[in-house]
Amino acid sequence: MRFPLIRAIYRKEMLDMFRDRRTMISMLVVPLVVFPLVISVMMRFATRMEANAETEAKTMGIAARVTTPSVREALEKLGVPVKEKGDLRAAVEKKEVAAALEERGETIEVFVDSSNPSSTAAGDRIRTALSELKDQRIRESLRHSGIPESVLTPFTVKRTNIAGERKMAGSVWGTMLGYILLLLMFTGGMYPVIDMTAGEKERKTLEAFLASPAQRREIVMGKTLAAITAIIMTAMLTLASMVYSLHSNRLATKSEEMRNVMKTIPLDANTLAMLVATLIPVAIFAASLMFAIALFARSFKEGQSYLTPLALLVIFPALLGGLPGLQSTPALFLIPIFNASLVIRGIMLGDLSTVNFAVALGANLVYAAIAFVIATRQFEKESVLFRS
Amino acid sequence: MIHVQELSKTFTDPKRGTRLAVDRVSFDVRAGEVFGLLGPNGAGKTTTLRLIATLLKPTGGTATLNGFDINREPAKVREQIGFLSGDMGLYGRLTPREILDFFGQLNSMDTEHRLKRVDQLIAMFDMQNFADVRTDKLSTGMKQKTAIARTMLHDPPILILDEPTSGLDVPTSRTIESAIVQAKKAGKCIIYSTHVMEEAEYLCDRIAVISDGHLKMTGTMDELRAATGKHRLREIFLDLLGLPADVSPDKE
Incomplete structure (x- = not known):
């Protein structure tokens, strides 16, 4: 060559x-x-999709059928309009509201359309608010009964990622x-x-x-x-x-x-x-x-x-x-x-x-x-x- | 200088079967001679030229160019020739100067000599105005001048030209013909194929007519006239192909 x-x-x-x-x-x-x-x-x-979903959820609002005042109060604190609707499931399906919830005895059912990002965002907000309310109630009950709050966390789990x-x-x-x-x-x-x-x-x-x-x-x-x-x-x-x-x-x-x-x-x-x-x-x-x-x-x-x-x-x-x-x-x-x-x-x-x-x-x-x-x-x- | 002996080429295609393109063709071409290869389309002219230029390997026979055998020393043979294919084969994205320089390098010309020779050929073929323009922007005549210049660049003793004036206007054809005449005078051995009978009659010292891979006849114009009894090359050509002579519209 x-x-x-x-x-x-x-x-x-x-x-x-x-x-x-x-x-x-x-x-x-x-x-x-x-x-x-x-x-x-x-x-x-x-x-942008994430931000849009949040904005849309706020504009559309949620529908609620609740009897407990503290639950209603928690929902109102979300900063999202709470509407009254006859058929909650249909309201979410037709996108009249982003999400809905119904209180039936001791159960609160949240209706979300997981294929819709704004409905998912609204559902997440509702779940977070209700979870905080639940924790608050548990802590209050424990205080009334004279039991320390630490019983809720007998141990903590810490995850350490050794990968760096x-x-x-x-x-x-x-x-x-x-x-x-x-x-x-x-x-x-x-x-x-x-x-x-x-x-x-x-x-x-x-x-x-x-x-x-x-x-x-x-x-x-x-x-x-x-x-x-x-x-x-x-x-x-x-x-x-x-x-x-x-x-x-x-x-x-x-x-x-x-x-x-x-x-x-x-x-x-x-x-x-x-x-x-x-x-x-x-x-x-x-x-x-x-x-x-x-x-x-x-x-x-x-x-x-x-x-x-x-x-x-x-x-x-x-x-x-x-x-x-x-x-x-x-x-x-x-x-x-x-x-x-x-x-x-x-x-x-x-x-x-x-x-x-x-x-x-x-x-x-x-x-x-x-x-x-x-x-x-x-x-x-x-x-x-x-x-x- | 060129000695072709019983040269044959058979193409084998799974679909088309076996085809004998060149059948035991023999001829000689001397230094300072222009040898014309005439024949209808598909007669075997291009295949013969490709065999001599070592682009194809013969299935039978051989040829020697300036003493080098096409079967045994193909690389040495290629050093002896300047080959012009029927399609010109120019790189469209390169300029004529770049093409000439590239082929000069392929022919192992040293830089100083190469640059000088490129300038010389650009002047010889009147290419100054387009030497630095991309080839795909040039006219057919300009491209053919570039292709001929590339063939002569390394000053080879043998020129193999396949239809060098095909599709050219008269002035450009004249430039090419003039270059061929000059090369002949310089002692080059030239073999070329053409469909232009007038050109062959004017330029060639000897002519060979090939048809269906067979060499029908070889000779000077006088020898061809004597053998066929016809005067013009066109008539000789048609006669050798077994086709009827021209029919004048007045006589019909």
Whole structure:
């Protein structure tokens, strides 16, 4: 193999790639624009939905049929209009009121429509108010009977999360990061690979290229290197974009625990280096595999129809590998894509064993080499190159 | 310089079955000679040129180009040739200058020589006005000039040109023809296919007519005239294909 020729092919492919609008959209726009936009909109939408539900519950009010004055008093303190309705269940169903309650002897039944966020919010308020009233009554009864209030709490239960902030953050990040990274690596590499294989065939540029002194494997090497660059770029941009989006949107969430998780991004130099070491063989594997498949296609459109199912196929192992509670054995680290997702989760949690990391790395390097050999062999077949 | 011997190519397709595209074709082309390959569509011209350019592997026979065998030394053969495919094959998102530079690198030309040669060809084909414009924005003539310049860039001893003037206007065709004449004068060995009979008659030293993968006849214009008894190449061509001669509208 002649390095100057491979470098020339690589440079040409990169130049071609950067001037292709479709490739730029899949490689840059999706991770840098679409991804942060989706997270931001989702977070803001969820927060607004919550606030809207509260406001709507206050406007709609609740219906009540109660006889005990203290219960009515507790309801009035909620700051929500209390209305009189004949059929309480129907009133909630027809959204005349957000929620309703009926006192029947010693039972108070609360009617809520759980499919409606404002009804759920009103029901929660009613339950909290009634629970406080119940506690107050119990305490009063105990006082009258001369029994100390401490009988209600013979012992306290304290839950201590030994995971710590770093591990908790790793758990959340590990679940989603592998899946998103691996999926976007395949989709990000898809367009450049189709363009440099089926696209070249469709535009009839391959013939002059093949008639040049460059050997077939030098062409495959130069093109695959360009595809790997595109894949790694997509992965790194996705990672940076995820960090930025989650970090900048953390204040939008109400949960303190979630805010801490989003703030504590477990990405030190060591973690980053391990992530890159994991992703490079996957990128070579993805680029070579897609290259070998897309080469069969006669046109860009045909290439898309070949590679889209592959990108969808990646979803399952990538998603499964990130699931929490999975018992990981070295054998599982041999399964392509799944092993990368497992490793990424392990890296983020900080509990990845050296053996498992080495097994996954070794296996992925072997898969990458096999995929590259297959891609080169395909490129040497005239029935594939001149398929019409 | 080109020695083609019993060259054959069979395509096997699971749906279409086996098809003999080139059947034991033999001919020689000398240095400083323009050799025309004529034939109807699907006759085997492009397949023959692709075999000689080592894009396809022959199923029988062989060819040597400047002493290098297409079966044994395909990489060496490709160093000897400048190949122009029938579809031009230009990268639409690259400019002519970038394309020429890229192919110069593929031909292992050193930077100084490459840049000089690119400028020289841009001037030679009058490409100064569009040398830095993306190729997908250029006219067919401008694209073909770029494609021809790319073929001649590394100054190869052999030029293989598949329909170089196809779809071009007369002035652009003239520029291309002039480049072919200059290359011939410089001692290049040129093999090219065309459907334009006038052009072949004017440019070629010898002509071969191919049909259904078989070489019907090879020779100079005088030899073809003597063998067929016809004067114009168009008449000779039709005669060799077994087709009736032209029918004048006045006589019908």
